[in-house]
Amino acid sequence: MRRAFIEELKLILSDGGAMLILLFAMLIYTTIYSIAYGAEVVESVDIAVVDEDHTPTSRKLIEGLRSGPNTRVGYEPQSIAEAQNLFYRNDIYGIVVIPNGFERRLLSSKSATISLILDGSHLLLYRQVFEQAVTDALTQGAEVEAGYLVAMGADDITIRSIVEPVRLSKHILYNRSMGYGSFVMPSIVVVIIQQTLLIGVAMVAVRRRKESNIGWGGCVKKVVGVSLVYVCVYGVNLTIILLTVWQVFGFPMNGNIISVALLMLLYIIASASLAQALSHLFHRRETPILMLLWSSVPILLLAGVSYPREAFSEWLYIIGRVLPSSSAVDGFIRLNSMGASLYDIRTELVNITILAILYSLLAIILEKRASINKNSCR
Amino acid sequence: MLPQGIISVFKRELHSIISDKAYLAVAVLLPLLMILFFGVMFYRGTIEELPIAVVDRDHSVMSRKLQSMIDATKGAKIAYQPHSMAEAEALMLGGDVVAILYIDDGFEEDIYRGVSTMVECYLLGTNLSTSGVVERDVQQTVETFSAGIALSKLQSMGVGYSQAMADIMPISIDTHIISNPYLNYGYYLAPIFMIMGMVIFTVLSSVYAIGRELRYATAREWLLSARNSLLCGVIGKLLPITLSMFLLSELIYVILFVVMGMECEGSLLYLSVATLILILSYQAVAIAIISVTANMRLGLSLGGGYSVMAFTFSGITFPTIAMFGVARVVSKLFPLTYFSEIFIGQAMRGTPLYIETTKLLFMMLFWVLVPLSWRRLHRMVESEKYWGRE
Numbered sequence: 095m096r097r098a099f100i101e102e103l104k105l106i107l108s109d110g111g112a113m114l115i116l117l118f119a120m121l122i123y124t125t126i127y128s129i130a131y132g133a134e135v136v137e138s139v140d141i142a143v144v145d146e147d148h149t150p151t152s153r154k155l156i157e158g159l160r161s162g163p164n165t166r167v168g169y170e171p172q173s174i175a176e177a178q179n180l181f182y183r184n185d186i187y188g189i190v191v192i193p194n195g196f197e198r199r200l201l202s203s204k205s206a207t208i209s210l211i212l213d214g215s216h217l218l219l220y221r222q223v224f225e226q227a228v229t230d231a232l233t234q235g236a237e238v239e240a241g242y243l244v245a246m247g248a249d250d251i252t253i254r255s256i257v258e259p260v261r262l263s264k265h266i267l268y269n270r271s272m273g274y275g276s277f278v279m280p281s282i283v284v285v286i287i288q289q290t291l292l293i294g295v296a297m298v299a300v301r302r303r304k305e306s307n308i309g310w311g312g313c314v315k316k317v318v319g320v321s322l323v324y325v326c327v328y329g330v331n332l333t334i335i336l337l338t339v340w341q342v343f344g345f346p347m348n349g350n351i352i353s354v355a356l357l358m359l360l361y362i363i364a365s366a367s368l369a370q371a372l373s374h375l376f377h378r379r380e381t382p383i384l385m386l387l388w389s390s391v392p393i394l395l396l397a398g399v400s401y402p403r404e405a406f407s408e409w410l411y412i413i414g415r416v417l418p419s420s421s422a423v424d425g426f427i428r429l430n431s432m433g434a435s436l437y438d439i440r441t442e443l444v445n446i447t448i449l450a451i452l453y454s455l456l457a458i459i460l461e462k463r464a465s466i467n468k469n470s471c472r
Numbered sequence: 473m474l475p476q477g478i479i480s481v482f483k484r485e486l487h488s489i490i491s492d493k494a495y496l497a498v499a500v501l502l503p504l505l506m507i508l509f510f511g512v513m514f515y516r517g518t519i520e521e522l523p524i525a526v527v528d529r530d531h532s533v534m535s536r537k538l539q540s541m542i543d544a545t546k547g548a549k550i551a552y553q554p555h556s557m558a559e560a561e562a563l564m565l566g567g568d569v570v571a572i573l574y575i576d577d578g579f580e581e582d583i584y585r586g587v588s589t590m591v592e593c594y595l596l597g598t599n600l601s602t603s604g605v606v607e608r609d610v611q612q613t614v615e616t617f618s619a620g621i622a623l624s625k626l627q628s629m630g631v632g633y634s635q636a637m638a639d640i641m642p643i644s645i646d647t648h649i650i651s652n653p654y655l656n657y658g659y660y661l662a663p664i665f666m667i668m669g670m671v672i673f674t675v676l677s678s679v680y681a682i683g684r685e686l687r688y689a690t691a692r693e694w695l696l697s698a699r700n701s702l703l704c705g706v707i708g709k710l711l712p713i714t715l716s717m718f719l720l721s722e723l724i725y726v727i728l729f730v731v732m733g734m735e736c737e738g739s740l741l742y743l744s745v746a747t748l749i750l751i752l753s754y755q756a757v758a759i760a761i762i763s764v765t766a767n768m769r770l771g772l773s774l775g776g777g778y779s780v781m782a783f784t785f786s787g788i789t790f791p792t793i794a795m796f797g798v799a800r801v802v803s804k805l806f807p808l809t810y811f812s813e814i815f816i817g818q819a820m821r822g823t824p825l826y827i828e829t830t831k832l833l834f835m836m837l838f839w840v841l842v843p844l845s846w847r848r849l850h851r852m853v854e855s856e857k858y859w860g861r862e
Contacts, residue, residue, distance in 0.1 A: 111769045111862075123777070129799050130784045136794040155643075181650075182823040184813065205638040207646050214652030215820040217660050219791055221604055228645060232615075235643040242639050246629075255586040256640075259621040260538075262614040263590050264607065267564070269597030274790045277600045297769075346598070379862055380687070380769045381494050384680060387776040388502060388672050391665065391783065392509050402570075402602050405519045405657060410512065424567060431598045434565035441567075 098319025105298045106323070111379070116294035116324075120331045123286050124339050127279065132343045134273030139222050140168035141188040142177040149197035151234075155208070158230035159190060164222040174211075181213065188212050188223035200238055218274075268432045269346055276345045280431055281400050281423045283335060287328055288365040288419040289390045292372060295324070296382035299373035313461040317370055317454060324366040325359060332358060348433035356436065357425050357443065364418035364450035370457035374464060397423035418453075421445040477699035481708025484697050485681065489712060495684075498677040499713055503720050506669035510662055511727045517658025519605045523551035524571040525560045532580035538591070538617050542573065547609035564594075570602040571595050573610065583621055651737070651820035659734050663819065664788040664812050666724045667747075671754050671782060671808055674717045675775040678758035681709050683768025686852060689859035702850055710755050714748075721747045728819075737822035746814045746832060753807040753838040754779065763845035766858050782806035807835045 106112050143159060145152050160167045168186055171177045177189045189211040199206040210227050214220050236257050243253045269276045308316065340347055376382050395401045396414030403411045414420045425442035428434040436443060489495050526542075528535050543550045551569060554560045560572040574592040582589035593610050595603040619640050626636040652659050685691045698705030722744065728734045736743070758775055765771040785792070785803040792803050803809045810831040817823030852858040 111767075111773065114770070114773060119777075123781075126781060127784060129802070130795060131790050133790075133794050133796050133799070136791060139793070182817070182821065182827050200642055203635070203638060203642075205642055205644055207644045210645050210647045212647060212649045213821075214649040214655050215660065215816045216788075216791055217652075217655060217657065218789075219793075220649075220655065221608075224647075231643045231645050235641060238642040239639055242642075252586065254588040256622045256625050258588050258618060259583060259625070260614055260618040261588060261590045262611055263592050264611075265592065265594045266597040266603070267594055272597055272600060272603070274600065277598060278789070280598075378494070380680070380683075380772055383769065383772040383776055384494050384498050384676055385502070387676070387772075387780070388506055388669065390780060391668070392506065392513070395513055399599065400601065401513075401657075401661070402519055402522070402599070404522055404602075406513050406516060427598055428565060428567060432565060438562070438565040439567075 095315040095319040095322070098316040099323055102298065102302070102320045102323045105301055106294075106327075109298065109301070112294055112297045115290050115297065116327060117331070119290045119294075120283075120286050120328070121335060121339075124279070124283055124335050127282055128275060128339050128343050128345075131275035131278055134275050135271060136218055136222050136274075137163050138166040139164060139188070139219055140186045141165050141190060141223055141227075142169040142171055142180055142186045143167050144171060144174055144177055144189065144191045146194040147192045147196040151197035151200060152192045155192060155230060155234055158234065159226060162226065164226035177211075181211075187216070187219045188227070190227055203242055268348065273344075275343055276431070278400050279343075279345050280427045281394060281397060283332075284361070284423045284426050285390060285394045285397070285419050287332070287362065288368075288417070288422075289386065289393070291324060291328070291362075291365045291369045293382045293386050295320075295366060295369035296373035296376045296386075297379050299370065300376055300379045308462070308465045310458070310462060313458045313465070316461055317367065317457045320370060321363050321366040321454070324369075325362050328362045329355075329358070346431040349430035350433075350435070353436045354426070354430050357422065357429055357439070357446070360443065360446045360450055361418055361422040361426075364422075364446050364453055367450060367453040367457045368418060371453055371460055374460045393417060393419055394423075396420055399423050399427065415445060416449070418446055418449050421449075475699075475701075475704055477697075477701050477704030478708040478711070481694065481698045481705050482711055484694070485709050485712050488681075488684075492684075495677070495680060498673050498680060499716050503670055503673040503717070504723075506673075507666050507720060507724055507727065510665045510669065511731065514658035514662035514665070515732065517656040517662075517732070518546070519601060519657060520546050521549040522547055522571070522602050522606055523569050524548050524573060524606060525552040525554055525563050525569040526550050526573045526575070527554055527557055527560050528575045529577040530575050530579040534580040534583055535575045538575065538614070539573075541613050541617060542610060545609040545613055547605040560594075564596060570599060571606045571610070586625065651816070658732060659728075659820070661788070662732065663724070663728055663734075663815055664783070664786060664808075666727070667721070667750075667811065667815070668779075668783045668786075668808065670717055670720050670724065671750070672776065672779040674713065674751055674754045675758045675761075675779040676772060677713050678710055678755045679762050679771045679775045680768065681713060682706075682759070682762045682849075683771050686762075686766070686859050687768045687861065689856070691853045691859060695853055702846075702853060705853075706759070706849075710759075714751055714755065717751045718748055721751070734819065736819050738818035739825065740818075742825055742828070743815065743818045746811060746818075746828075746835070749832060749835050750807055750811045753835045756839045756841045757807075759849065760841040760845045763849045763852065766848075766852050767861050769862060778806075782808040785809060786812045788812055804834075807838055810834045 106116055143156050145156060156167060159165050169180055174191060180186045191209040196206045208231060212220055212224060239257050240253050243256060266272055397420045398411050421442040425439040428439050489499050526539055539550060542548055552563055563569045564572060572594040579589055591614055595607055622640050623636050626639060685694045694705055698708060729736050761775045762771045785806055786808045792800055814828050814831050817828050
């Protein structure tokens with residue numbers, strides 16, 4: 095086993111291409127993605143307000159939209175056509191129209207309507223603009239309503255019970271700022287571990303498969319030895335990432351270190367053995383990149399987290415479970431971001447353990463078969 | 473008519489694609505598979521019936537009414553009714569629910585006594601897609617529920633129905649969504665995912681097409697077949713890939729606009745032209761990558777990484793305008809960024825064409841990479857010292 099371990103390490107270190115993928119890619123990709131997603135929240139989205147009313151009441155509503163935090167009034171065009179042009183140029187992501195007579199209607203206790211023209215082509219931007227506009231309009235509406243009630247002679251308690259009989263109090267758990275990076279980065283890092291292993295291990299294996307005539311014991315030692323190399327390499331890599339990138343960008347780290355380490359240990363073994371089994375498909379060092387690189391994004395989706403499982407077919411989700419990454423993404427987020435216990439993620443743990451065993455067995459059988467084929471060739 | 477050199481290299485390349493399984497896979501089969509995968513993945517396009525837990529400590533007619541209103545929304549489904557918050561949190565940590573609603577004892581009593589009361593909602597901050605949907609539906613439901621109570625209260629005070637309505641909702645909002653009006657996640661994500669898939673394979677297969685001549689030391693043969701013109705050689709070689717990817721992109725549009733039922737608000741012809749320019753831009757990048765690395769495997773690693781990353785920086789998931797300054801600059805280095813704006817403009821918004829032209833020109837800027845890397849490419853093809861590298 096020690097021989098297989100040392101041999102694999104030597105093979106990695108003597109191949110620049112394999113080193114790039116197995117030793118450095120994880121850190122490089124994680125850093126670059128974190129830079130893209132690190133800003134976390136979408137704030138101050140530019141919108142335009144077409145104020146046809148020009149009254150103190152309409153100005154007050156605009157002030158609310160201006161002070162955000164979700165939106166910023168970038169433009170106050172004279173007409174809707176002008177605003178639409180700004181929208182086509184991507185200068186703004188929403189238009190609020192305050193019609194003529196807005197204040198007059200409110201003062202005569204009639205309901206006034208404002209128009210909200212929104213862009214559904216980017217759902218995250220849509221949500222920010224929608225939420226801000228609705229909140230501001232409701233807040234101002236409530237003030238107006240309270241004004242009517244005061245005029246009717248109602249007391250404070252009655253006013254509150256009518257303006258807001260039932261209030262919703264929202265609490266965000268585990269990722270208080272609702273940061274985007276904190277949402278996607280845990281999934282991404284887990285998928286990167288598996289994908290770089292699948293490509294890198296196959297690349298190394300093409301050069302390794304020269305021996306023949308090994309017994310079952312030899313095959314077991316070989317597969318276990320190789321997996322151990324990657325447990326060490328990826329263990330170190332992951333620790334570095336959690337200690338640097340995760341700290342710099344402030345991604346959630348609420349987990350128990352030992353639990354996280356156990357999950358990741360099982361996951362790396364499962365991925366490394368799957369990678370060894372798959373490596374028998376390749377005979378040239380470049381084919382693993384050609385054949386496997388594309389699958390990262392589909393695999394991320396199949397985990398059913400960043401794109402929720404409720405949004406796609408159940409059978410696709412079930413197929414996804416044969417990949418170690420699917421359970422690991424789920425387990426890692428719950429353990430490390432939410433602070434769940436190993437008991438909470440037992441389904442995922444059992445699934446990954448089964449996969450680790452199955453794929454190790456498969457890798458051993460294929461290793462044995464490869465050595466038999468080698469003999470018969472001679 | 474095309475020069476003879478181009479035609480003979482084109483034929484030679486078709487032969488290679490058919491006889492080299494890996495080549496056939498990256499130039500035709502895998503991109504096809506990936507496009508179909510995304511089609512199936514995003515076909516439904518809506519996030520519905522997300523499981524939530526309700527802890528109802530009040531057990532009243534009012535609390536049950538609120539529950540059934542929430543259960544009736546599209547986004548949320550009451551999957552569990554645990555007795556305590558501790559139980560509910562265990563469900564959340566176990567991954568069974570994405571939100572918890574807490575209705576305290578005295579909810580109904582407060583309403584009848586005319587005291588403002590509260591419902592608590594705990595959302596899973598680690599998943600923005602699910603919490604966004606649940607938050608919106610729960611918020612709207614509670615507002616409606618609340619308005620209903622206010623309405624009956626005002627009526628009991630002797631205010632007429634229509635006046636009471638105006639009093640409760642003095643400012644009403646009339647929402648028009650001008651692109652993607654049904655807020656379909658499939659329409660929003662599927663196009664750029666599919667195009668990204670096509671882009672990855674454009675880069676991989678183009679790097680592979682040139683790289684394999686160096687790797688297997690057949691560069692001289694290639695040049696010979698091109699009548700010793702490198703220009704004819706490169707055109708004849710990359711043309712089959714251009715055609716294959718262009719056909720795949722048209723298939724993408726058939727899937728989006730016919731099968732998935734998306735409406736194209738602008739010009740489909742313009743979109744097709746932009747797609748062709750996008751493919752050529754990525755092929756120019758591929759030529760630069762293989763020239764700089766002079767090594768197929770390294771070229772594939774870099775090219776693959778570059779094209780996968782384009783997706784992140786294109787701003788379709790996390791908007792470019794919200795990124796850090798440095799990331800906003802990096803996002804300009806990918807043709808896909810310009811293309812996704814053109815796509816949204818044409819497919820979803822019907823943006824006037826003259827506005828899109830600058831973006832088209834920006835994509836074409838990447839073509840400059842070809843003349844820039846030409847001398848080095850020339851040297852590699854001629855000199856044996858670049859051949860046979862693994």
